[in-house]
Each structure stands twice: as structure tokens, then as C-alpha cells.
Amino acid sequence: xxxxxxxxxxxxxxxxxWHQDWNVSEGTYALTSRALLEGGDLYGDLVxxxxxxxxVFGAGMLALSDSLDFLRVIVLLLQLGSLGLLxxxxxxxxxxxxxxxVVAPLGxxxxxxxxxxxxxxxxxxxxxxxxxxxxxxxxxxxxxxxxALLAVAIGVKLPMLIPALVGLWCVxxxxxxxxxxxxxxxxxxxxxxxxxxxxVIEQSILAQTEVDxxxxxxxxxxxxxxxxNLAPVLLxxxxxxxxxxxGWRSADEAQWRxxxxxxxxxxxxxxxxxxxxxxxxxxxxxxxLLLPLAVVGGWLWVSGVVAPARRxxxxxxxxxxxxxxLMQPLSLLADARHGGHLFLRPLSGSAWGVNLTRDExxxxxxxxxxxxxHVASNLTTTVTFRxxxxxxxxxxxxxxxxxSSRLADVQRAVLADMPRCP
Numbered sequence: 420x421x422x423x424x425x426x427x428x429x430x431x432x433x434x435x436x437w438h439q440d441w442n443v444s445e446g447t448y449a450l451t452s453r454a455l456l457e458g459g460d461l462y463g464d465l466v467x468x469x470x471x472x473x474x475v476f477g478a479g480m481l482a483l484s485d486s487l488d489f490l491r492v493i494v495l496l497l498q499l500g501s502l503g504l505l506x507x508x509x510x511x512x513x514x515x516x517x518x519x520x521v522v523a524p525l526g527x528x529x530x531x532x533x534x535x536x537x538x539x540x541x542x543x544x545x546x547x548x549x550x551x552x553x554x555x556x557x558x559x560x561x562x563x564x565x566x567a568l569l570a571v572a573i574g575v576k577l578p579m580l581i582p583a584l585v586g587l588w589c590v591x592x593x594x595x596x597x598x599x600x601x602x603x604x605x606x607x608x609x610x611x612x613x614x615x616x617x618x619v620i621e622q623s624i625l626a627q628t629e630v631d632x633x634x635x636x637x638x639x640x641x642x643x644x645x646x647x648n649l650a651p652v653l654l655x656x657x658x659x660x661x662x663x664x665x666g667w668r669s670a671d672e673a674q675w676r677x678x679x680x681x682x683x684x685x686x687x688x689x690x691x692x693x694x695x696x697x698x699x700x701x702x703x704x705x706x707x708l709l710l711p712l713a714v715v716g717g718w719l720w721v722s723g724v725v726a727p728a729r730r731x732x733x734x735x736x737x738x739x740x741x742x743x744x745l746m747q748p749l750s751l752l753a754d755a756r757h758g759g760h761l762f763l764r765p766l767s768g769s770a771w772g773v774n775l776t777r778d779e780x781x782x783x784x785x786x787x788x789x790x791x792x793h794v795a796s797n798l799t800t801t802v803t804f805r806x807x808x809x810x811x812x813x814x815x816x817x818x819x820x821x822x823s824s825r826l827a828d829v830q831r832a833v834l835a836d837m838p839r840c841p
Contacts, residue, residue, distance in 0.1 A: 424523065437777055491537035530747040581685075678712060
């Protein structure tokens, strides 16, 4: 029932956000996947900032349908699958039907999950791997599979090394998981180097170290914003901590260790926002893996486990917390251009809104369609992908060359690719 409601909500959101542009990286990754499908020299002539598994997956999907909308539908299904797995986690911890049923609908409506819903980026591709590891790693027989999934997650995005290592420590059978993790990681790394060469290390690791760091003021501002958006989930987690201090134990302590370990590990990846080019788009997997703990905490709070003498007050506060959680994405959708008043923290100077509305996207695609095919696009990567055009210097990623001295030759080629259209 929970997944059915979540599917209906996802379809409604997908329809509402059709052809909108919310994340500039999505078009970059889609263009890179198309280049790979067409035989492009990734990590050679083409600059790529991330490990290749995301682009291999994207190329496979584009081989079925060369459409950004198709990619978004596939990503949406992966997100729903992840929520189904996280529902299993809550069932094991609580054996409560209603607590299990609310996980998927709430997961669809988490603030930053709505902001990034269905977008072809690394985070939603890594999430089902981590969620699968959370379920499988709680059983000795599934520990090897959990280790394998954690290794693959690193091949999607390098910061996933943090939750992978924490998850390995928390699995039911650490030996099985570690052996499988090591074996799969060797295959992933060895296969990557064999197919793409040492350019993977040069671009996705060494060049990234030259990218500037955000200012302390900016980090402080977006961290307050993150705390504002995560506040309802964090309150549920605090209720769970209070219940543990009162002696509550879950119905499945092995699942408890795995769920907590991966939640802590993924929360630590927030440190990646220190790097220029990374923003709060890292939050969706953090929200998702904290959600099972928050739901369990909310279940214990309203059940009177945490404050048995104040059950009525507990239910009122839980209702207010749920209302605040739901009002954030609703506010964002109601005022997508400016980010919504309740989605944004008080006194926020950032909008975090939509980059291009549906009409703006379609209008810009139509303008780019009028340009000669050999002339570089002067518009966003998302528009460029939809118009089947090319970026300056034939580089889907124009950010990393502009930030790394290792890629100075590429940057000069990008700047020299003139004129541009429109």
C-alpha cells in the first residue's frame, strides 16, 4: 500500500516537473553518457569528473531511448525501489504495519528528494545500492552481497567510500562482506583502468583536488539550510535516541546496526560540500537513509515509549513535525522559481529554485534547434542534450577544465570554440 501511494505521488511529481531543469549537472551526465554510447573517448578527449559506472548505466538506458525523460523515469523507479528496501528495514525494526507503510510515501515527499526527483545524477543511482546493502547486510547469508553492492556504490561516486567502509563494519558477517567487497572493488577498479586508462585517476581524482573550496561563510549558510530541511527527520532520529536511552531494543538488532551504520556513513558524505561545484544536491541519499530511523523514532514517540505520560502531547508534536516536513516540498512546488518560503530557511539569501521552467526549457530548445549543428551551444547542458547539440569544445563538462590547471589545454579549446549559438 505504501509503495502504491508512493508511485502515485511520484507520477504526479514527474508530470508537474515535466521538462523542467532543476540541476545543471543532469545535462552534463546525460551528454557524457551519450558520448560514451557514441564511442567517445571518456577520460581522454572528453573530461569526466566521476567514476564511469554512472555513465555506463546512462549509456545503456540511452541505447533503449535517447531521451532525458526516459532517463528520469528509470531513475524514479530506482528511487521507488530504494524506498521499498528501506521499508523492509522499518518492518524488521518495528514489526509495525503502519510504520512500514508510511516510509515510501514520506520518502517521495522529503524536501530535497522532491527538489531532485528523478534527476539523472550520481546520488539516486548510489541509493538503491546502499539500501540493498542495508537489507542484505543484516543477515549472514546476505553479507557477501552487501559487500559487493557497497563496492559498486564507490564506482558510482567516490564519496560513497565512507558509508561503504562503515557498512562493512556493521554487517552481520564481516568476513564474507569484506571478501566480496574486496573482490568486486578489484574488478571495478581493474576494469575501469583497463577500459578507460589512467585518465580516470587524472580527471576524477587528481584534477578534483585542484578545485577550490567554498568559503566558510557559504558553508555555514548552506549547513543552516540543510539543518532546516532535515529538521523534521532529525527530530524523529532524536526521539529514537531517547527511546534507546530508555532501554528500547528493536525487533532485529542486526538490522539496527546496519541501518545506523549506513545512516552515519552517508551523513559524513555531507563534507563533500566543502568543494566548489558541490551543493545541497548531496542531501537526497542522506534524507533517505535517515528516514527509517526517523520513522521508527516517530512510531516510538506516538506510541508512548519515549514519553509515556505525555502521549497526547507527543501525538500533537509528531503531527506538527509531519506538517512541517510536508509543507517544505509543497512550498517549493508552489513557488518553484524562488524556492518557496517554507522550503528556504528564514532569512535565506539563496533561492534553490528551478533553473528553467517547462516553457523556458522548451523555448530554449526551439531556439537551439535553429542553430547550425557545427556551432557550439551557448545554453545549459540540459537544453543542449534535449536539442541534440554540442557543448563548447565538445566537452559535456565545462566546469572541471575551468578549475584545474591539469586541464588547461582543454579549457583553452573550450574558450576558443567560437562563435556560439544562440
